[in-house]
Amino acid sequence: MNKILVATTNPGKLKEISEMLDFDIEWKSLADFPNVKEVKEDGETFDENARKKALGYAKQTGLWTLADDSGLVIDALDGAPGVMSARFSKQSRDSNGAGENRTLLDHKNMTKVLKLLENVPPEKRTARFVCCLCLASPEKVLIETQGKLEGVIAENQAGSSGFGYDPIFFVPALNKTVAQLSSEEKNGISHRGNAIRKLAPILQKLIKNQKRSPV
Ligand code: IMP
Numbered sequence: 694m695n696k697i698l699v700a701t702t703n704p705g706k707l708k709e710i711s712e713m714l715d716f717d718i719e720w721k722s723l724a725d726f727p728n729v730k731e732v733k734e735d736g737e738t739f740d741e742n743a744r745k746k747a748l749g750y751a752k753q754t755g756l757w758t759l760a761d762d763s764g765l766v767i768d769a770l771d772g773a774p775g776v777m778s779a780r781f782s783k784q785s786r787d788s789n790g791a792g793e794n795r796t797l798l799d800h801k802n803m804t805k806v807l808k809l810l811e812n813v814p815p816e817k818r819t820a821r822f823v824c825c826l827c828l829a830s831p832e833k834v835l836i837e838t839q840g841k842l843e844g845v846i847a848e849n850q851a852g853s854s855g856f857g858y859d860p861i862f863f864v865p866a867l868n869k870t871v872a873q874l875s876s877e878e879k880n881g882i883s884h885r886g887n888a889i890r891k892l893a894p895i896l897q898k899l900i901k902n903q904k905r906s907p908v
Contacts (some may be wrong), residue, residue, distance in 0.1 A: 695900055696721060700732075700746045700760035702882035707881065710759065712890045716897055721756065727893070730754045734762060739776060739825040740837065747829035755831055763884060765858045767806065767846060769813045774802070778857070781805055795856070803850060803861050809845055818846040822862065822871075824884035825894050836895050840887025844871075856878060 698721045699707050711720040723729060734748030736742040739762040746760035764778030774781035782801035812816060821843045830838040842864070850860035852872030859872035864882070871879055879888045 695719070695903070696756050698722070698726070698750060698754055698756040698758040700750045700758055706761075709885070710889060713880075714893055714896060715888070716900060718900070723750070725753055726750075734776070736762075737822055739764060740827070740839070742776060742827040743827040744829070744837070745832055747827040748831075748834065751829045751831045757828060757830050758837065761824055761827045761885065761888070763822065765806075765820060765862070766823055767810070767818075767820040767892045769817050769819075770806075770809060774806070777859065778802070793808065799857055803858060806846060806858070807848070807859060815845065820844055820846050821863065822858075822884040824888040826888045828892070828896065835899060836892055838888045838890060838891040838895070840884040840889070841882045842871075842882055842887070 695717065696719045699710055700723060702723045704722070704724075704783060707720060707722045711718075716821075728752065729750060732746045732748065734742045736745055742762035743760045746762070746810045747758045750756075750760065751758040762776070764776060766772050777785045780798070780802075782798065795904055809847060817827055821841050824840045826836075826838050826840075826874070827873075842862075844862050845863045847861050847863040851870045852860050852861075852874075854874065854876065855872045860870055863869070864871060864874075867874070867878075871883075
């Protein structure tokens with residue numbers, strides 16, 4: 694059976710990924726490798742960060758590794774907060790917000806976005822959540838996919854589910870913010886869900902070919 698490491702310590706992310714990629718795979722997380730050195734997310738783009746994490750952890754563990762990087766891109770802010778999404782209200786590249794009070798940080802990040810967009814009219818508040826996934830072996834990148842969710846930044850927060858910028862991310866087709874969706878509804882349309890759905894058939898083929906001609 695193939696073993697794949699998911700470059701996360703978040704059990705929720707591991708569960709979501711392993712359930713959506715329901716093949717003959719033994720899934721591992723960083724919690725199974727307490728001695729690995731943290732790979733910093735200091736790239737300029739989501740792709741770069743995902744690639745850096747996947748290769749970095751694959752090299753350290755010898756396992757195929759799946760890593761993701763995601764965030765919010767707002768057109769009126771020239772793509773910000775982008776790769777700084779987790780720490781937008783702090784603007785410090787050496788912190789990813791880990792260890793801080795997440796809810797408080799999410800709240801400060803959203804307040805900053807709403808303030809910056811204060812005088813921006815509805816038609817110019819377009820935005821998207823982006824997720825880049827990378828699967829790498831210790832030697833090379835094997836698969837890269839990207840998923841998006843298009844929306845508009847609301848003028849106020851609404852809803853209480855989800856995390857991060859969900860309460861201010863309005864999806865016009867559903868007439869709701871992402872924080873007003875159930876987790877199933879969110880997974881069905883989300884950037885992460887879309888990136889995983891794109892990766893699934895490619896990974897399945899890769900595993901099938903590997904079985905035919907093992908390396
Ligand atoms: P990560 O790549 O999953 O660590 O996400 C980085 C940051 O992007 C998070 O801390 C959130 O601020 C934001 N973000 C990513 N995905 C979502 C989402 O699905 N909803 C709301 N915010 C998100």
